[in-house]
Amino acid sequence: MAATPISSAANKLTDQSPPLPLHATAARPSAAILSFSNSSISIQKLAISATSRNLSSRSSVVSVLKTARESEQASQPRNSDPEVKSPKPTILVSEKLGGAGLDLLRSYGDVECLYNLSPEDLCAKIGEFDALIVRSGTKVTRQVFEAAKGKLKVVGRAGVGIDNVDLQAATELGCLVVNAPTANTIAAAEHGIALLAGMARNVAQSDASMKAGQWQRNKYVGVSLVGKTLAIMGFGKVGSEVARRAKGLGMHVIAHDPYAPADRARALGVELVSFDQALSTADFVSLHMPLTPTTDKLFNDATFAKMKKGVRIINVARGGVIDEDALVRALDAGIVAQAALDVFTKEPPSKDSKLVQHENVTVTPHLGASTKEAQEGVAVEIAEAVVGALRGELSATAVNAPMVPPEVLSELAPYVNLAEKLGRLGVQLVAGGCGIQSVKVVYGSSRASDNMDTRLLRSMIVKGIIEPISDAHINLVNADFIAKQKGLRISEEKLLVDSSSESPIDSIQVQISNVGSKFESALLDNGNISIEGRVKDGVPHLTRVGAFSVDVSLEGNLILYRQVDQPGMIGTVGTILGESNVNVSFMSVSRTVTRVKAIVAIGVDEAPNKETLKKIGEVPAIEEFVFLDL
């Protein structure tokens, strides 16, 4: 059933039920507010309670991710006593973390350390926590994110590899994932070198043999490293540090990494080569790429067959990049002479794993990052990232959200608020029953550079458009995903404007295409609903509705109407509002033709009741009006 908008004078309010923010008729509470395209989730039947709840929770979105304290407050009764502090964020640490990191976490939130939780126990507990901190031993699956029921705001991976976290699920459900990408680099590189040297000289095997009472000097003759070719597969942080150390051992180092900058390789005296070239020339192959769908079992029967007979392999990256059965075959066939492995497809591997038991294989139980120094560093690095995220700051180590440098963020902060308000306002101008499919955003800017990062602002516009009419919680993490899922296309354009302003953005215009409006004056000639805003003294302002200039701050509630331009109108409307004790906070009158037409915007502190809105709609000179909750 379509909503009957209050957009024309002929369409007067008749209903006595309480006012609804989005469509003041309220005669049919289950009526459509807005629907998206066929393929998208229909939101026509959304409960009004969700709608009004979302509209009334006016979060000031200076922080782009809803903070833990904010959401605790939202879910609890308001407390007017300023002495009563909001509860601390709750943080679950599911694997051992360095003390300094724990101290930092405890200074900000309530920390619970629960190690060795089963997947079921983790799902049962997770709904109590705002943040979860894991290492590689905890699988943060879709089930975990779903069990969190929106409470979990951030997952901190105390380390580099995030293959144990379902990033897609995290993104869909708006949960930020951060990692600690730098603090264990050296530890991992040193472990790689330890395995390389230990393997070449049979340290582990001869140690075991001696402890078993033997003295086998002939059996454990090793190979030298100097002059040998080492292929680094994945020339990132760890790979580069392994390369640097291997050069010091006199090895000839080559590397394969499709994304590595050539100058970094050159600076270390490392030659970047193709995958096949690396495999066919290396005496030693050391793996340092992440586990991704592309690298999954990248080292398999076919790739081992391309290697030099007698090659030696080191893996401190991820077990999954090797097809372990194929490696056993290659070891048995003598293609691979030896392997030194810190990581396994399944951790811990089964006790009777042929690979682990193979006499030419040296193993360690995922110890790459396990030095005292690295663990303290990682703990602090992840604690800082998680606390920052819980505070609502953008993280420098976000894995599933754009990293916005602090200086860019501080410049954009006032526009973040404006962008969300324009989205909220725009959606309320859409006529009931219309589906939004396409939104165009035009950023007016005096800066010539065209590399403005608009994702932050775009996300907030999406948040403003979608949140009031759905149960989705939208933040920087999931905005693009949810917009796509709902069939909402957002196009962006930058317009170079002549402005002396120092700020990165002069104005933001939001145009909603191919929909009717409940306030026809908001339509441009091309049929698009159009609203434009600017930031003035740090406060978001609405500066244009359709083709009409207005100037009202975007705070609280707004009544927009088109009237015949005649004397006494301000008094008439003011009296109606005054009679129901509604306080006017500001007013802006924009005349198009004197004594013919004017657009009026009135800001009110309280939401007028339905009766009051009805009276305004019945003023004969008012041709159309709309009440908007910002």
Ligand SMILES: NC(=O)C1=CN([C@@H]2O[C@H](COP(=O)(O)OP(=O)(O)OC[C@H]3O[C@@H](n4cnc5c(N)ncnc54)[C@H](O)[C@@H]3O)[C@@H](O)[C@H]2O)C=CC1
């Ligand atoms: N065993 C352990 O305890 C530790 C393991 N690691 C693992 O080591 C790996 C690397 O870590 P970082 O160097 O810190 O990461 P990084 O992101 O700095 O480097 C990874 C490099 O792999 C490259 N790469 C991606 N796909 C590739 C492909 N198909 N072929 C070749 N190169 C490819 C990337 O371009 C990047 O340069 C990660 O998987 C990480 O989880 C890291 C620390 C400790």
Ligand SMILES: O=C(O)C(=O)COP(=O)(O)O
């Ligand atoms: O940082 C990484 O990627 C690691 O593999 C280290 O894992 P861990 O934290 O020791 O379980």
